Amino acid sequence: MKPTIEDALNLIRPDIAGMEPYTPIVPFEVLSEQLGRRPEDLVKLDANENPYGPSPKALAAMGKLDATAHIYPDPEARKLREALADYVGVGAEYIMAGAGADEIIDLLMRLFIQPGDGVINCPPSFGMYPFDAALHAANLIEVPRRADFSLDVEGIEWAAAQENVKLLLVCSPNNPDGGLIAPDDLDRLLRLPLIVVVDEAYIEFGGVGSASRRVSETPNLIVLRTFSKWAGLAGLRVGYGVFPLHFMEHLWKIKQPYNVNVAADAAARASLDDVETLMATVELLKAERERLAAELAAIPYLAPYPSRSNFILCRVDGIEAGELKHRLAEDYGILVRYYRKARLFDHVRFSVGKPEQTDRLIEALQAIGESL
Numbered sequence: 622m623k624p625t626i627e628d629a630l631n632l633i634r635p636d637i638a639g640m641e642p643y644t645p646i647v648p649f650e651v652l653s654e655q656l657g658r659r660p661e662d663l664v665k666l667d668a669n670e671n672p673y674g675p676s677p678k679a680l681a682a683m684g685k686l687d688a689t690a691h692i693y694p695d696p697e698a699r700k701l702r703e704a705l706a707d708y709v710g711v712g713a714e715y716i717m718a719g720a721g722a723d724e725i726i727d728l729l730m731r732l733f734i735q736p737g738d739g740v741i742n743c744p745p746s747f748g749m750y751p752f753d754a755a756l757h758a759a760n761l762i763e764v765p766r767r768a769d770f771s772l773d774v775e776g777i778e779w780a781a782a783q784e785n786v787k788l789l790l791v792c793s794p795n796n797p798d799g800g801l802i803a804p805d806d807l808d809r810l811l812r813l814p815l816i817v818v819v820d821e822a823y824i825e826f827g828g829v830g831s832a833s834r835r836v837s838e839t840p841n842l843i844v845l846r847t848f849s850k851w852a853g854l855a856g857l858r859v860g861y862g863v864f865p866l867h868f869m870e871h872l873w874k875i876k877q878p879y880n881v882n883v884a885a886d887a888a889a890r891a892s893l894d895d896v897e898t899l900m901a902t903v904e905l906l907k908a909e910r911e912r913l914a915a916e917l918a919a920i921p922y923l924a925p926y927p928s929r930s931n932f933i934l935c936r937v938d939g940i941e942a943g944e945l946k947h948r949l950a951e952d953y954g955i956l957v958r959y960y961r962k963a964r965l966f967d968h969v970r971f972s973v974g975k976p977e978q979t980d981r982l983i984e985a986l987q988a989i990g991e992s993l
């Protein structure tokens with residue numbers, strides 16, 4: 622007898638069949654249509670993208686792919702990793718490039734996690750950690766951050782003592798609050814018998830050094846970085862991890878061979894050839910962050926948290942945060958991040974934009990304040 626749809630569905634992995642569906646973000650053009658505004662009239666402050674975009678050198682490099690676009694990329698991304706070695710200050714042999722840091726998170730889980738193994742997450746933090754942990758059927762152990770969003774180190778130490786706990790994921794500066802991990806906290810966490818992954822997607826905005834340089838002498842430290850934010854390449858998907866050498870041969874075994882495409886590779890290398898220009902825009906964004914923070918602090922119903930990143934999280938009091946997000950989008954064409962999550966239900970996050978975008982945001986927030 623022919624198998625039925627049900628028979629076919631029963632072949633899906635039961636843990637995936639039982640998973641909650643992932644809510645993908647609405648694409649920018651679709652949002653623009655829904656809101657009845659042209660994309661160029663929207664102020665996009667919802668995904669921490671770099672409003673200054675890629676370096677001109679990166680754009681030019683992507684225009685010159687005639688000799689390479691039809692050829693598979695180097696599976697080892699040698700040229701990119703060599704350029705990264707200079708930028709990061711570690712040998713190329715410590716670096717693995719990926720289709721965004723997101724791919725590296727997935728690779729980490731593949732390398733360490735068997736079904737049921739423990740992964741410690743410290744929410745609120747980046748949504749991809751629980752997402753990938755679930756995909757790998759990990760036992761997700763949540764150790765919430767304290768009220769000021771610092772890590773609950775004792776709580777993590779307690780969680781780490783459970784059976785088969787393998788990974789701890791911490792983000793610094795943390796998304797969504799923008800705070801840095803305290804150096805003493807990191808030192809303590811590195812003494813735990815598990816892998817400590819420090820996600821430094823926003824480190825270029827942090828004003829502190831990267832933990833990358835500690836990797837060679839720290840057998841359980843992995844650092845994640847990306848071109849998506851500081852270099853304005855979010856749409857191209859290119860990031861990397863810095864790993865202790867003893868993990869590298871195993872990582873190479875599990876990586877998809879052609880994970881970094883030639884356009885992303887060319888743009889990333891050109892960006893590393895234009896660091897000065899890109900760092901000038903990072904400085905602009907850091908200065909704008911301070912101006913935005915001061916402006917937000919003057920809005921009576923908002924309480925911004927100090928940020929070392931390119932976004933500012935605010936507690937909202939006097940209007941529902943979801944309603945605020947909705948009004949900013951519908952009435953002003955300003956997109957911001959709102960979280961339907963326990964700890965953050967009364968918060969919104971604003972990415973730092975260009976000065977004129979800050980002006981539009983602040984005007985809108987003032988107008989909404991007057992209507993309350």
Ligand SMILES: *Cc1c(COP(=O)(O)O)cnc(C)c1O
Pocket residue numbers: 669720721722723724747792796820822846847848849855858859860
């Ligand atoms: C944006 C972001 C990333 C994702 O980086 P990609 O390189 O674009 O995949 C990783 N971690 C955090 C905390 C982020 O906010």
